[in-house]
Amino acid sequence: MICPEETIIEIWNEYKLHSRQQRREYGVDDLAFSMKAAVADWAYNNIRAPVSTLRQMRMGLIHVLQVRLLFGVTFCADGETQHTYNWSLDQSLSSVAFFEPQSGRMTMIPEYANYFGVY
Numbered sequence: 001m002i003c004p005e006e007t008i009i010e011i012w013n014e015y016k017l018h019s020r021q022q023r024r025e026y027g028v029d030d031l032a033f034s035m036k037a038a039v040a041d042w043a044y045n046n047i048r049a050p051v052s053t054l055r056q057m058r059m060g061l062i063h064v065l066q067v068r069l070l071f072g073v074t075f076c077a078d079g080e081t082q083h084t085y086n087w088s089l090d091q092s093l094s095s096v097a098f099f100e101p102q103s104g105r106m107t108m109i110p111e112y113a114n115y116f117g118v119y
Contacts, residue, residue, distance in 0.1 A: 001047070002089050003039060003069050005097070005106045011035075011042045012104040029084040031101040032073045036086060039071045072119040074098070076112030083112045 003011075012018065015038040017031060047069075069088075076083045086099035090108070098110045 001069050002091060002093065003043075003071060004091060007042075008039065008071070008086075008088070008099055008106065009104055011038050012099075012101070014038075014042070017101065018104055027084075028102055029073075029075070032084040032086050035099065035101045036071060036073055039069055039086075043069045070119065071099075072117055074110075074114050074117035076110055076114050078112040081112065083110070085110055087117060 012035060015034075017035055017038060071086060071088045074085050074087045076085060084101070086101055088097050088099070089095070090097045095108055098107050099105075100107060
């Protein structure tokens with residue numbers, strides 16, 4: 001599933017992640033992983049779908065219906081400057097959308113070149 005931009009920003013505000021950036025020892029990579037965890041927590045509490053309850057036997061294997069939100073973390077660099085964003089797909093599923101965990105804004109083009117991403 002793809003989480004709408006408005007919901008991602010709502011989660012950022014609800015979990016008060018904007019207040020964490022004021023701590024010097026709490027870097028942008030910490031903030032991006034905290035945002036990923038907040039989205040997972042929000043999904044667990046708000047998406048009402050059968051998660052690991054619908055089991056069906058096929059050829060001796062158990063298939064489990066699971067629902068997941070596509071929302072990852074990507075590491076970026078521009079020369080010696082490094083940054084971390086969250087990422088997902090836009091609602092048309094045609095482009096990668098980046099979430100800036102420090103400002104709470106979505107963008108289609110990050111300021112830095114991506115070099116590694118995780119889901």
